Amino acid sequence: MTPPDAEAEAALAAVVARAEACTLCAAHLPLGPRPVFRVSVTARLLIVGQAPGTRVHATGIPWNDASGDRLRAWMGVDRETFYDARRIAVVPTGLCYPGRLAKGGDAPPRPDCAPLWQPAFRAVLPGIALTLLVGGYAQGFYLGRRDSMTERVHRFDQGDPAFFPLPHPSWRNTAWINRHPWFEAEVLPALRERVAALL
Secondary structure (H helix, E strand, C coil): CCCCCHHHHHHHHHHHHHHHCCCCCHHHCCCCCCCCCECCCCCCEEEECCCCCHHHHHHCCCCCCHHHHHHHHHHCCCHHHHCCCCCEEECCCCCCCCCECCCCCECCCCCCHHHHHHHHHHCCCCCCCEEEEECHHHHHHHHCCCCCHHHHHHCCCCCCCCEEEECCCCHHHHHHHHHCCHHHHHHHHHHHHHHHHHC
C-alpha cells in the first residue's frame, strides 16, 4: 500500500473536522448532532447507507448492530476487516441519528445532509474504487429515483461498475430477501467477489 500523500491527508482532515462540528440539522435531531463516519485516504471501498440508529449513535461506531452483522456476512468480511478504515470507508447519507417515525422505524436521513457531505467526502477519498449503496436512500441520492430498489439491485451488474446497489440489511427486509431468491444466489456471490478483489 502506497503511503498517503500529506496534502491528501490534510484535505481529508479538514473535511472530517467540518463534518464532526456540523450542526446544520441540530434543531431536527432528537438526540442532538453526533456525526458517525469512518474515512481514510487509503480506503478502496466506500459504504453509503442510510443514517445511524440509536445503538450506532450511542457508540459512535457505524453499523454496530444486527444490520451491520448481516451486511458483513453479505460482504464476506469479519469485524476487524470491516472496521479497518485504511481499507473501508463509511459515510452514510445522513451522518446523525434522525429520530423515529410515528408509525415505527427510523426517520429518513435529514434531506440537507447528503448533498452537503457526500460530495465533500468523495472529493477527498481518492482511492475509492467501489461504493456500496445500501438501501433506497443511498441509491436515490446517487442513482436517482426512476427505478425501484428491487430493480436497481436485480440489475446490479448493468449500471455503473463503480456502484453496487444493495437492500438495507435490516430485519425488516427479511421478507424481501425471501421473496427474491436471486439476491442470495446471484447478487451476494458477485458482491463478495468484488469486495475480496479490493481488500
